[in-house]
Structure formats: structure tokens, C-alpha cells
Amino acid sequence: MNFHVLTLFPDMVRQGLDTSIIGRAMKEKHISLETVNIRDFSDNKHNRVDDYPYGGGAGMVMQAEPVYRAYGSVAEKSLAAGKGRKPRCIYLTPQGKVFNQTMVEDFAQEEELIFLCGHYEGIDERVLEEIVTDYVSIGDYVLTGGELASMVMIDAISRFVPGVLSNEESAQFESMQDNLLEYPHFTRPETWHDKKVPKVLLTGDHNKIEAWRWEQSLRRTKERRPDLMEKNKTLTVAYFSPTE
Numbered sequence: 001m002n003f004h005v006l007t008l009f010p011d012m013v014r015q016g017l018d019t020s021i022i023g024r025a026m027k028e029k030h031i032s033l034e035t036v037n038i039r040d041f042s043d044n045k046h047n048r049v050d051d052y053p054y055g056g057g058a059g060m061v062m063q064a065e066p067v068y069r070a071y072g073s074v075a076e077k078s079l080a081a082g083k084g085r086k087p088r089c090i091y092l093t094p095q096g097k098v099f100n101q102t103m104v105e106d107f108a109q110e111e112e113l114i115f116l117c118g119h120y121e122g123i124d125e126r127v128l129e130e131i132v133t134d135y136v137s138i139g140d141y142v143l144t145g146g147e148l149a150s151m152v153m154i155d156a157i158s159r160f161v162p163g164v165l166s167n168e169e170s171a172q173f174e175s176m177q178d179n180l181l182e183y184p185h186f187t188r189p190e191t192w193h194d195k196k197v198p199k200v201l202l203t204g205d206h207n208k209i210e211a212w213r214w215e216q217s218l219r220r221t222k223e224r225r226p227d228l229m230e231k232n233k234t235l236t237v238a239y240f241s242p243t244e
């Protein structure tokens, strides 16, 4: 999977992703990350890419042409490499569809993804109309730019790229797959601040442990994310009203 991020702050994106599991995935070439500095495509001698908004008002707006050229530099390369069609281009904005696990798995099917990060008051609408295929928000709050949002998406999508997670890591991170939260985890010591590890985890009885974890997952989801539980109606009914 090849990620391309169009941004005014390429270092922020590179540095943010170049550690831990995602950093390792890049080194092992399961994923690649190209950052494209929109400023490099400015047609202005001062390298400016923003201007005043028509109609007045506070803040500056990113101009269409530098964004269009930055996008073109990536889209053309990917067409030339014989990928057939232009890659999906995701614009990070609080006006987008709120990112969730279903969308993660959908985007993970792609070979190339372009992320467009806005700053200031936003980007000239005309270029968005021409290049953006998906408008995505990472939550109902406003960030100073799209960079952190693109990093969140790249992290979540990468987990679904084959080879990125070791077997142990994939088994560990199953939360959300079934719209369920993970069960609680414990490690040594057995007693900490007078709190004991649940006895069942010390029995070595894998069936019992699995049943306990499943029940904890359900309980936790019900308590902390009742909205997810709604999506799990069949599962919940099956669990809480056994037929036998």
C-alpha cells in the first residue's frame, strides 16, 4: 500500500509515522509513505499558497492551482505506473463522513491513497470538486489542519495491510472487529496496590478464560459504548438470551 500525503507540513507527517509498528512496516516495505509539499507547487515568487477569501471574512484560503499541481504530481505517477485508474483522494475535513472501522477496511483494499491536508480556513472549493473522491472527518471537533487526521487514518488502515502486524499483534488487536471493545488485560505482578488479577486468568483453562473475556468484552461495550451495542443486536441477543 502506497500512501501519498499532500501537505504544507511534510515533516510533521513523516516524523509522526516513522516510529513503532508503522515505522517498521515502512522499513520492511509493506507500506510506503510519500509526503508532497504543496508549497513546492506554488507559482508565486514568495512561495505563497494562500490568499484572501472572495467575499471577505477572516482567515486565508489555500489556492486551487498549487493543490491541483501537487495532486497531479502523484496521480500521474500512479497512472504511469500502470495502476489503471486515478487513486482515491481523501480530503480531511470536519465536514466529512466520520471515520470508522468499516471505512478502515474499505480503504485498506486500495493500492494507492492520496490524502489532502488543508490549513487556514480551507481550500478553494473548485479544486476539491475536481480531485476529491472522499471527504473524511476523524471526529466532531476542529483540528488546526488535516495532518493529524491523515496520520490517524494511515495508522488504522496500515494495520489491515498484510505483513504490517505480526501474528501476535493481529491476534491482540481484535477490538472493534465485531463492534466490541477489548476485554481488560493484566500482567505481572499478580497483586498490585492490593488489587488481584482475576482468578480465572491463573487457571490455565483456555475455554474458561475465553468465556470470561467474551463476557468482559460485552459488559464493557454495554457500559462504555452502548451505541456500539446497538449495532450488535444479534450478538447481544444471542448472548443474553441463551436458547437452551
Ligand code: ADE
Residues within 6 Å of the ligand: 092, 093, 094, 136, 137, 138, 139, 140, 141, 142, 143, 144, 145, 146, 149
Ligand atoms: N481538519 C480539521 N479538523 C478535522 C477533523 N475533525 N477531521 C479531519 N480533518 C480535520
